[in-house]
Every structure is written in structure tokens, then in C-alpha cells.
Amino acid sequence: MDIAQNQAAQNKAKGASTLWVLLALALGTFALGTTEFASMTLVPYIASDLGVDVAHVSYAISAYALGVVVGSPIIMVLAVRVRRRTLLIALAALMAVANGLSALAPSLNWLIFFRFLSGLPHGAYFGVAMLLAASLVPPEMKARAVSRVIIGLTLATIIGVPFATWMGQTVGWRSGIGIVAILATITAVMVYFLAPDQAVAADASPRKELQTLKNREVWLTLGIAAIGFGGIFCVYTYLAETLIQVTQVEPFKIPIMMAVFGIGATLGTLVCGWAADKSALAAAFWSLVLSTVVLAIYPSLTGHYWALMPVVFFVGCGLGLATIVQARLMDVAPDGQAMTGALVQCAFNLANAIGPWVGSLVILSGQGIAATGYAASLLSLGGLVMWWLTHRESRRAVSLNTANCAD
Secondary structure, three states, rough: HHHHHHHHHHHHHHHHHHHHHHHHHHHHHHHHHHHHHHHHOOOHHHHHHHHOOOHHHHHHHHHHHHHHHHHHHHHHHOOOOOOOOHHHHHHHHHHHHHHHHHOOOOOOOHHHHHHHHHOOOOOHHHHHHHHHHHOOOHHHHHHHHHHHHHHHHHHHHHHHHHHHHHHHHHOOOHHHHHHHHHHHHHHHHHHHHHOOOOOOOOOHHHHHHHHHHHHHHHHHHHHHHHHHHHHHHHHOOOOHHHHHHHOOOOOHHHHHHHHHHHHHHHHHHHHHHHHHHHHHHHHHHHHHHHHHHHHHHHHHOOOOHHHHHHHHHHHHHHHHHHHHHHHHHHHHHHHHHHHHHHHHHHEEEEEEHHHHHHHHHHHHOOOOOHHHHHHHHHHHHHHHHHHHHHHHHHHHHHHHHHHHHOO
């Protein structure tokens, strides 16, 4: 009886410890989500303050995404022998410095440069944090553990982004970005005190991680995120400006709509985490179908605030695809999880570069800002095409394995 009670107490303590670690990791993703998405909602205020048009401010958003794409694989390969806790602390520190500099940018060109620096630690932090989270739970719960880390990003869209938007409206856009430097500093401290100092695997090496790049299923899965997510960012980047120009709402209603998007993203992440543990490919299919449909509906409802709200909610649900893609990559590339953790963020932020760029082309062509929804739906449909190619490759790989076993 005493042994059973002691075991139960140990399991309870371990569960509580894991929860605190996940909370610390999620605070970092909360900071990253706030800086990434708030920069989109602050576009009108940045443009006004720096004396440039909205379409050109989108270059700063694309620069952040480019920083992620460049920084993620390089950092993950070069730091493969660094302990995860040490690396997370260093990345959080870089987040703090780069976002602080972004808040002090004197011109658009400097802002673009500092946003590029801000993006460098983004993917690596996500990748390492998700790997650490997955290592703390049984294999059958890894997607749910990953979703708990990603939920920091989605909560940022409920709390962080509306707050930063409000700060941008009342105090100035610089405060909306500068607060991220404080959050990143707190993250570094929490990770230092709470995260386990896990030893690096004896066989860990850059060469082993780079072998992942030869896996066709990895690239096709990343293609789902790179193209499919572009639709969400194509709409979300210009959502605040759409509410101002087309819907013509009072300023206080903009953060409310951003929070609705965040609630959808949070619920979508939780549901997709559960679904990915069942079947990642099936979950990805239905997520992309939902996004394709609601993004096509979006333009027709931009003139009606309350009718637009449920559409924005379901657009937010589409962010749950991030959990699905990460779970899928853990399955198809178990020996290169550090690299895949970084690559999924590269794909995610490549979409973050493609989406605003496509949206800017639509706006500059004179189609109107609401028409970004149609372009977004086509991008999501492109994600479905990538899903079909991934599904076909998966079936081919299974057939080859079955044939080899038979031989």
C-alpha cells in the first residue's frame, strides 16, 4: 500500500513538474506569437508613424519570416551538440534584444533589418521547445505535448495581440513590440530555473540531422504548411486594415476581432493535437478543407462586422495545422527531429512571407483589400494539392516497406 502511494505521489509530482516546464516553454511561444502577429495588426499605425504606405510596411513582416527561414536550420544544425536548456535560454535572450531594437527603429529600413534579426531565433526556439516537450511524455501523447507548446502562440492571438494592438492605438506601435522584449527576458529566467538540463544524445551530429533533407515525405509535408498556411496569413496580415477601410468599425472593435481569431486558433490547436495523435494525414486534410471554404466566404462578409466574426474564428482554427504538420514530421523523420522542428517553422514562416506578399499584389492591382480572401482560398487549395502528393508518397513508402518485408 505504501509503495503504491509513494508511486502515485511521484507520478503526481512528475506531472506537476512537466506542467511547469510546458508553461515556461509556452511563455516563449507566447512572446513569439505576439511579436509575429501583432506586427501585422500594427501595420496601419507603423505606416502612419513612419510616413509610408501599408503595402510597404508588409516588407517588415516578410523580413521577419525570412529571418526565421534563414536562422532556423542554421542554428539547429550548428547547435545540435548544445544542451536544449542552454540553447533555449540563448534564443530567448536574442529574442529580447532584437525585439527591443525593433521597437526603437528610426525608419522603415531599420525596422525591416531589426525584424529580420527578430526572426532568427523564432524557428529554432519552437523546434527545441517542441522536442523538449515531446521528450517529457509517453510517445502516444507527443502531439498533445507539442500542442501545449504551440498553444502559447495561439493564446498570444487572444491576449498578446489584442493587448499589443490596444497599446499601438493608445501609446504607439513601439510599445506593442517592445513588450515582447520583456516577455522574452522572463522566458529566459523561467527556462533556466524550470527546464531539465537534459544531456545531448551521444550520436547527435550535424551530418545526422542533415540526412533528414533526403526524405521526400519531409519535403512534401513541409509543402503543406508552406503553401496551405499562406492563405491564413494573406487574410490576417490585412485584417485590421480591412476592418478600418471596408467594415469601418470603431477602433476598439479591432482587438475584439483579433481575440476571436485567437480563440479559434487555440481551440483549433487543441483539437488538431488530439486528432494528429489518431491520424495526422486525415487531420491535415480536414483542416485544409475548412480553411479553403471559410477563406472563400471571407470577402463577401467583410462589410458586416458580426457576420464576419464566425468566419474569422474558423480562419483562426486553421492554425491548428501547425501541430498536425509537426506530429507528421516526427513520424516520418524520427532520427532528425531537431532539423524537422526547425524546418516546420521555416515552412510556417515561408507561408508568412508568401501570404502578405500575395495579399499586397492583390491590393496594389486595385482589386480591393477584401479580395485578399479569394487569393487566400487559392493558397489553401494549393495546400490540399500538397496534401494529395504527400498522401500518395506515404502510400508508396508503405508499399515499398511491405514488399521489402515480404522478400
